[in-house]
Amino acid sequence: MSNFKTNLQYLRAQRNMTQEQLAMLLGVSRQAISKWESEKAYPEMDKLLMICDFFGVTLDDLVIGDVAQPHRNVSRTQGHGDEPEDTGAAPLADSERPPLSMFHQDPAPLPQDITGYEAHMRDFDAKIPSGIFAIIFGIGAGMFFDSDNSILGVSPLNDFLMFLCIVLGVIVGLVFLVPAGLGHSAFMRNHPYVEDFYTEHDRAEARRTLTIALIGGIGLILIGLAEVIFADEYLRVDDGWPNSVFLMLVACGVAAIVYGGMHYGRLNLAEYNKTAEQEYREAKGLNDSYDMVNGAICGTIMMIATIVGLTMLFFFNGGPKGMFWMSWVIGGLLCGISSVIIEAVKASHGKHDDDIIV
Structure with missing residues (x-):
């Protein structure tokens, strides 16, 4: 050797x-x-x-060969013997090899996906939007039974059916989201570095998918918004089925946008490697205090948002115009603001994750 x-x-x-x-x-x-x-x-x-x-x-x-100049490697004879054929050329000594600075002159083989990254990410990209769709769609289906304008009219079943639709939507969503998230975290811990093997054709295809998803998703949301305005202005209905239809269209639009973004984002292997390294550091207990503070703040914010949303849903008839779900949206925005602030503080103090992984 x-x-x-x-x-x-x-x-x-x-x-x-x-x-x-x-x-x-x-x-x-x-x-x-x-x-x-x-x-x-x-x-x-x-x-x-x-x-x-x-x-x-x-x-x-x-x-035992010489990958720098494979044509100079020792070859075997064509017969049944095991002795190498004398080609007249001795194997290169280390001193005779070209310096490492010259290695770039030889064409390197194309990178290969030896970790199964592409198959994993396609599965992940499908499950996350599906989970988000199920949760929003379940909330939208529940709005059909809003007591103020239920499709059943005045009925003691309205509250139960609304609760059932929302719970089923959340359960189905979690069936997609939880395994996908855990599996992705495990994949990143097992593969904290993946070499970029994507071609320009792959990137062009991902850009087309993202463009179609953005146009289609935004279009569906705008159609839903127009439907709510039409029902309020011309049909004088501002609760019940108009909100239900709106949320169902939003579910489709958001799922499309999320899928397009994730499908395109999977090609950013530099960002994946950075995030995967953070997962690796977290698994090894190497995260710095800034990351832990940010996680604690975001976790607290989302817990409060969940409590507020569920309180409005079950004790205040869904809040103003059934907008209880906005608590999660606001919670997500506050988490984003918190992350930006903490990253700015971290950068100002020069606390960058440059330690070597051991």
């Missing part, structure tokens, strides 16, 4: 990849990569195969 050290350095240089990035990709520590490249230790067979798959080389080339 005398050539492995230089081969690995060469392959990393082709991809402009640091030891830390390769370590995260392989699921080992940065110190392990350093030991491999200083010949203090050698990787196990499964790690060798992962390196071969990732860089697109054979095991022979990686371990």
